[in-house]
């Protein structure tokens with residue numbers, strides 16, 4: 001029996017498949033999925049001042065300021081379910097200052113999963129993405145079409161999922177990714193995200209399984 005739950009970060013460019021893989025990971029490993037983008041969209045939905053400010057940045061494909069994002073993520077990580085079941089942090093940290101803040105709050109991941117996807121696939125994935133507001137499921141018109149007409153009729157598109165906006169989001173990603181990677185290089189596992197979602201999960205699953213085995217072996221040897 002392992003004392004400490006898993007603490008996982010997942011990172012990658014916009015539409016690289018983070019949310020899709022997080023569903024697979026939480027189903028198998030029972031971690032609490034915490035997505036910075038989802039927290040921000042929930043804040044926007046409340047109509048709060050922070051939400052309004054956040055939306056201005058998201059519409060430009062820029063990072064929302066730390067004073068809004070950092071405490072939001074920290075508070076979610078500090079809830080009993082995350083502490084008890086372990087967490088899967090998606091889309092955070094996106095800058096060195098965010099990584100440093102998390103570190104200072106005492107949240108340290110055991111593994112940093114980096115999804116690598118070629119640029120032309122990212123564009124295709126963004127423009128074809130659709131969301132089911134009822135279940136929260138992520139679809140793609142070509143790669144993961146909705147199962148029924150009823151679902152198809154209610155699908156929505158994110159306000160920042162246009163080709164123009166994703167180019168801005170990609171620029172922001174490229175400006176920040178190296179600084180974040182430098183913090184986690186010892187625990188980074190690079191995953192080929194160009195293949196089908198099932199094949200991507202197979203790679204992630206084997207990385208998580210071997211992490212758990214290493215920890216078991218280490219605790220057994222004490």
Ligand code: AP5
Nearest residue numbers: 014015016017018019020036037064091125129140196197
């Ligand atoms: P956020 O919501 O995090 O967006 P993102 O990083 O751009 O990532 P996405 O959610 O767009 O994509 P994903 O990687 O989850 O891909 P998905 O699985 O859906 O952030 C939005 C904005 O919020 C940012 O621009 C920023 O302004 C702000 N923000 C967020 N975090 C912040 C932070 N920490 N600090 C400051 N600001 C922050 O897949 C995409 C599509 O591809 C889907 O249609 C899916 O079905 C399909 N697909 C997935 N995998 C495959 C596959 N293997 N093969 C074929 N299709 C696939």
